[in-house]
Amino acid sequence: MIERFDRFLGQQVSMRSLGIVRVLVGMVALVHLRPFVTDALRGDTYQDYFHHAYTAWYPDLPEPAYAGLLVIGSLAAVGMSLGLWSRVTTRVTFGVVAYNLFLSTTHLHNNRAYLVIVLALLAAAPCGRTLSVDSWLRGRRGQYTGDQTSAAWPLWLLRFECAAVYGASGLSKLLDPDWFGGTVTWGRMVAQEAAVRSSAFPAFVADLLLERSFHTVAAKLIVGTELFIAGGLWWRRTRRFAVAVAVVFHVTIQFSAEVQVFSLLALAVLFVWADPAVPWLRTPTRRAPTIQDDPSTAAHART
Amino acid sequence: MSESTRVRIRRIVFVGVILLQLAFIVRAYWAPHKEFGFQMFPEASSWQAEIVRVTVDGDRVPVDQPWFGYEWNDLVPDRGLSSPWLRHHADAGLDNQIAFLNEALAWVAKNTPRDTETRYFEATVTTWFNMREPTTAVFRSPDRDLP
Numbered sequence: 001m002i003e004r005f006d007r008f009l010g011q012q013v014s015m016r017s018l019g020i021v022r023v024l025v026g027m028v029a030l031v032h033l034r035p036f037v038t039d040a041l042r043g044d045t046y047q048d049y050f051h052h053a054y055t056a057w058y059p060d061l062p063e064p065a066y067a068g069l070l071v072i073g074s075l076a077a078v079g080m081s082l083g084l085w086s087r088v089t090t091r092v093t094f095g096v097v098a099y100n101l102f103l104s105t106t107h108l109h110n111n112r113a114y115l116v117i118v119l120a121l122l123a124a125a126p127c128g129r130t131l132s133v134d135s136w137l138r139g140r141r142g143q144y145t146g147d148q149t150s151a152a153w154p155l156w157l158l159r160f161e162c163a164a165v166y167g168a169s170g171l172s173k174l175l176d177p178d179w180f181g182g183t184v185t186w187g188r189m190v191a192q193e194a195a196v197r198s199s200a201f202p203a204f205v206a207d208l209l210l211e212r213s214f215h216t217v218a219a220k221l222i223v224g225t226e227l228f229i230a231g232g233l234w235w236r237r238t239r240r241f242a243v244a245v246a247v248v249f250h251v252t253i254q255f256s257a258e259v260q261v262f263s264l265l266a267l268a269v270l271f272v273w274a275d276p277a278v279p280w281l282r283t284p285t286r287r288a289p290t291i292q293d294d295p296s297t298a299a300h301a302r303t
Numbered sequence: 304m305s306e307s308t309r310v311r312i313r314r315i316v317f318v319g320v321i322l323l324q325l326a327f328i329v330r331a332y333w334a335p336h337k338e339f340g341f342q343m344f345p346e347a348s349s350w351q352a353e354i355v356r357v358t359v360d361g362d363r364v365p366v367d368q369p370w371f372g373y374e375w376n377d378l379v380p381d382r383g384l385s386s387p388w389l390r391h392h393a394d395a396g397l398d399n400q401i402a403f404l405n406e407a408l409a410w411v412a413k414n415t416p417r418d419t420e421t422r423y424f425e426a427t428v429t430t431w432f433n434m435r436e437p438t439t440a441v442f443r444s445p446d447r448d449l450p
Binding site for chain 2: 006009049051105113114164169184185257
């Protein structure tokens with residue numbers, strides 16, 4: 001049993017999907033760090049106003065050093081996205097984003113916590129083997145570029161985290177009678193009635209959004225959507241539909257709520273499901289190319 | 304490092320990350336800041352606070368008035384804590400908001416050295432949990448050391 005589990009974790013899989021996630025998440029990290037960098041370069045940091053450290057021993061840097069660290073993190077995020085010195089830049093990006101997050105309880109938001117998890121898993125995987133300046137440079141120097149595979153465990157952990165975010169959110173709403181019964185979404189709409197009425201929605205849509213009974217149904221649809229995404233991603237038959245539902249879900253959230261980089265990040269991470277990198281998840285009509293499929297690469301491999 | 308050691312470490316890391324994530328999800332049901340618990344848009348609750356400085360003379364001065372060159376909104380601009388005298392939505396739930404407010408009271412008490420008259424800060428907080436009837440509670444900062 002344990003041997004099978006170890007073989008499953010160590011199975012060599014394509015790093016293509018993680019390469020796509022790396023490219024996109026590097027840009028997301030840059031967007032995330034930008035307001036911190038802009039403020040810090042103006043001399044405005046968390047140290048100037050209310051913040052609350054998780055632990056007394058966590059190191060605070062002097063403000064110029066903190067600003068410098070954020071600049072380094074931003075440059076690393078660019079390098080990570082380009083795939084330039086991928087291993088180093090991904091780890092530096094993770095280090096800077098995680099350090100900044102854990103400086104204060106006030107820095108923590110769900111989207112930032114998710115970003116740190118994704119960066120940690122990307123830092124643990126050789127995701128720069130494909131779709132990167134590194135692999136392009138290796139090719140230009142005539143070095144072997146064919147091995148774009150690595151052990152499967154970071155990919156599976158990222159898939160688990162992706163599903164866990166939807167599952168945790170959906171479960172918390174399912175277990176909360178106020179949420180599942182529609183009180184929470186209705187309450188938010190009522191609190192923003194003026195904004196809803198002055199929006200581009202036709203009057204009958206605004207009336208519907210402010211109707212209590214509408215939310216009795218809508219809340220259950222929202223909970224069902226989140227739980228379906230969390231579960232549907234795991235099965236080949238439902239995966240494409242679950243990804244499509246997730247895309248619509250995040251686009252809707254982006255236009256209806258303040259969620260910082262959450263939508264961008266969640267959409268980027270969905271790419272871990274897009275590539276049938278693990279053999280038994282390949283669709284019957286599609287097969288990932290192997291070294292033997294490409295004569296030129298095979299020649300490189302032989303040399 | 305031998306192959307067997309690497310395989311064992313990989314197994315421990317994989318299972319450890321999954322268990323840790325599940326533990327964070329469960330912990331979020333009682334932890335005010337819900338770190339890594341991913342409970343999105345949890346409540347429609349709202350809150351409002353009358354915060355005063357209680358001076359050594361026993362005077363109660365609202366913090367919407369500047370004091371010794373300090374202003375509440377400059378000291379506490381984040382996490383929905385600015386202008387607490389207005390009613391706000393508790394974005395991440397009331398527990399989270401009250402925890403932040405308590406931490407903010409303590410931080411302001413500790414980080415306003417020019418203030419030589421305030422003994423402590425006190426917040427009378429009214430909360431509306433998911434549009435229900437309001438409830439009121441009083442919170443106060445630790446006592447400040449004054450010269």
